[in-house]
Amino acid sequence: DAGVIQSPRHEVTEMGQEVTLRCKPISGHDYLFWYRQTMMRGLELLIYFNNNVPIDDSGMPEDRFSAKMPNASFSTLKIQPSEPRDSAVYFCASSLVPGQGIYEQYFGPGTRLTVT
């Protein structure tokens, strides 16, 4: 298996522009998580999905952020409009079936976002 796939790996954009980050979870994994990592705040959970349904979006910073999972193999995280303080590494992770006691999350390589 190729693992969790994220694209793009790097994104540089100007303030005010729309940014879309993409994630393909490991096949068969029912849960998908979006994290943001910064030096100041560490690893923050933004939102997670179960079977394509958002379960907890309490970590989404504000209305400028939105996430979707239209099917089991694809998810997007969108920032519109982007701001310099959104600069961070965004990770996507997936896990098998936590309901069966398998909680390990597999992280993708991350997208490094720079907003100028």
Place this chain on the structure above:
Amino acid sequence: GENVEQHPSTLSVQEGDSAVIKCTYSDSASNYFPWYKQELGKRPQLIIDIRSNVGEKKDQRIAVTLNKTAKHFSLHITETQPEDSAVYFCAALNSNSGYALNFGKGTSLLVTP
């Protein structure tokens, strides 16, 4: 919600020495405690985990201990090697409340030859 505190934030040891990283959690119902290692520029990867029904778990040079009464757990790395240099994150999960991991802020470990 769950709050996970991790100490120290940085740790420097000489090759061959042991390293210990400690975490405390606030939710007494938390039942799963993983440790992730993140090398520079790479993704976090699970290195060891422990569940609340176990007090200690060991995997070669790495061990984790859990004290449920005190609500703290620790990562122990023995015979450290330069390749152990990385950022280590602890996390806690209460599976009865969902499956979101609550991460500590991380410990940057440097092993000097």
